[in-house]
Structure formats: structure tokens, C-alpha cells
Amino acid sequence: MRKSIYTVCAVIGAALMMNLAACSPSGNSSGTEAAEETSGQAQTQEETEQEDSETVDLNEVLEEVKGAYGSDYLPDTAIDETALEQTFGIDSGLYQEFAGEMCTSGSHADTFLAVRAADGEEETVEQLLNAYRDGQIGNADQSPASLAKYKASQVVSYGNDVYFVMLGAKDDGTEDEEQLEAFYESQTQIGLDMIESFYE
Numbered sequence: 001m002r003k004s005i006y007t008v009c010a011v012i013g014a015a016l017m018m019n020l021a022a023c024s025p026s027g028n029s030s031g032t033e034a035a036e037e038t039s040g041q042a043q044t045q046e047e048t049e050q051e052d053s054e055t056v057d058l059n060e061v062l063e064e065v066k067g068a069y070g071s072d073y074l075p076d077t078a079i080d081e082t083a084l085e086q087t088f089g090i091d092s093g094l095y096q097e098f099a100g101e102m103c104t105s106g107s108h109a110d111t112f113l114a115v116r117a118a119d120g121e122e123e124t125v126e127q128l129l130n131a132y133r134d135g136q137i138g139n140a141d142q143s144p145a146s147l148a149k150y151k152a153s154q155v156v157s158y159g160n161d162v163y164f165v166m167l168g169a170k171d172d173g174t175e176d177e178e179q180l181e182a183f184y185e186s187q188t189q190i191g192l193d194m195i196e197s198f199y200e
Contacts, residue, residue, distance in 0.1 A: 056161060056198045058099040058114040065112055065167070068194045072169040072187070074110040075101035088113070088164075089128045094121045096160070109136070109146050111153075112191065113164040122160055129155045129164045145172060145180065152184035154192060158199045165191040 066073045079100035085091050090098075100113035117125040136142065136150045153166035168187020174180045 056158075058097060058116060058161070061114055061195060061198055062099045062101070062112060064198075065165075065191050065194050068190050069167055073167060074108045074170070075103050075112055075167070077102055077104045079111075079113060084113075084115075088132050090115060090125060094118055094125055094128075100164075108170065109149060109166065110168070111164060111166045114195075115162045117160045117162055119160065122157060122162060125162045126155055126157050129162060133164065133166075144175075144177065145170065148177065148180040149184045151181055152188045154188055156192060156195065158195075161199075163195055165195070167191045 079087075079098070079102055081092065083102070084095075084098060084100075087102075094115075094117060096116045096118055098113065098115040100111070100115075102111040102113075103109060113129070115125050115129075133150065133153055133155060137147065139147075142150065149166060149168075149170075153164065156163050156165070165188055168184060168190060171180060171183050174183060
């Protein structure tokens with residue numbers, strides 16, 4: 001009887017050891033699969049954002065932004081390849097396409113620029129647009145109104161698409177710097193909201 005009990009216990013013990021050995025690799029595999037799945041999801045999300053940006057027509061965004069501002073949209077000249085490189089430092093190797101307009105009159109500095117960056121160049125384009133913005137803010141020759149408008153301008157990006165927005169009505173009557181900046185920020189936001197609507 002005791003011998004039988006020992007035999008049964010030995011069999012059960014051996015079975016448990018086999019189960020533990022079998023479960024251990026399975027657990028590790030599960031963790032690896034979960035990590036791979038998370039990595040795959042992140043990659044898929046990035047690819048989706050790039051695909052979404054490529055389906056947006058930059059010229060259509062420009063036209064809708066114009067419509068949103070109405071008569072307060074002041075840019076009057078299309079930005080061409082030469083202006084893009086000489087004014088903003090963005091050469092042809094950094095983008096796939098672009099659309100934009102700016103003012104040629106000295107009294108206004110309003111600008112709208114949309115650049116679809118070449119793959120892997122989004123950060124470079126964004127840095128160059130921010131450098132242009134910072135350079136204009138640091139320009140001592142700017143009038144108070146122009147300086148406030150530059151400070152209110154924004155550089156935003158959606159996947160490969162990078163935008164510079166400095167648009168809206170001009171306020172020549174307000175002298176308080178904070179009030180002036182707040183006014184131009186509200187004007188800039190009109191364009192930002194319209195751009196965002198294309199990527200929702």
C-alpha cells in the first residue's frame with residue numbers, strides 16, 4: 001500500500017514538473033509577442049499619420065484658410081521655390097510640395113505657408129520655420145504691431161505637413177503690448193483651427 005502511494009506521488013510530482021517546464025517558455029513567448037504587438041501598433045499609428053497628411057490637398061487648405069479670414073486675409077503674392085529657399089531656408093531636397101502666400105507690401109508681414117516635408121525631414125523643416133519666426137521677432141526694426149503679430153504666429157505640424165501661420169486683421173489702435181498680442185493670437189487661431197479640421 002505504501003509503495004503504491006509513493007508511486008502515485010512520484011507520478012504526480014513528475015507531471016507537475018513537466019507542466020512547469022512547459023509553461024515557462026510559453027510565458028516568455030507571450031511577453032515577447034505583447035512587446036512586438038505594441039511596437040507594431042506604434043509603427044502603424046505613425047504610418048497612418050503620414051498617410052493622412054499625404055491625402056490632404058495643401059492648396060485646398062490654403063483656400064479654406066483664405067475663406068475663414070475673408071477680407072482680413074492680407075497675403076497677396078504666391079510663395080515660389082526661390083522665396084521658399086531664400087526667405088525660409090527650405091531647399092528642394094527638404095520637401096515634396098508646398099503652398100503659400102505672403103505680403104509684398106512693407107506695411108504687412110502676413111504669411112501662410114504649408115510644406116509637405118520629404119520623409120524624415122519634418123523636424124528640419126519645422127526648425128527652419130521656427131528659426132525664421134525667431135529671427136523676425138528679434139528684428140529691432142519691427143514696428144510694435146508687426147512684432148506683436150510675429151510673436152502671435154505659430155508653427156504647427158501634422159505628420160509630414162508643417163505650417164507657418166501669421167494671419168488676420170491688423171490693429172493699429174491698441175498700444176498696450178499684452179492686449180495687442182492677445183488680439184493677434186486670437187487672429188492666428190482662426191487659421192490654426194481651419195488647418196486642424198483637415199486632420200481630424
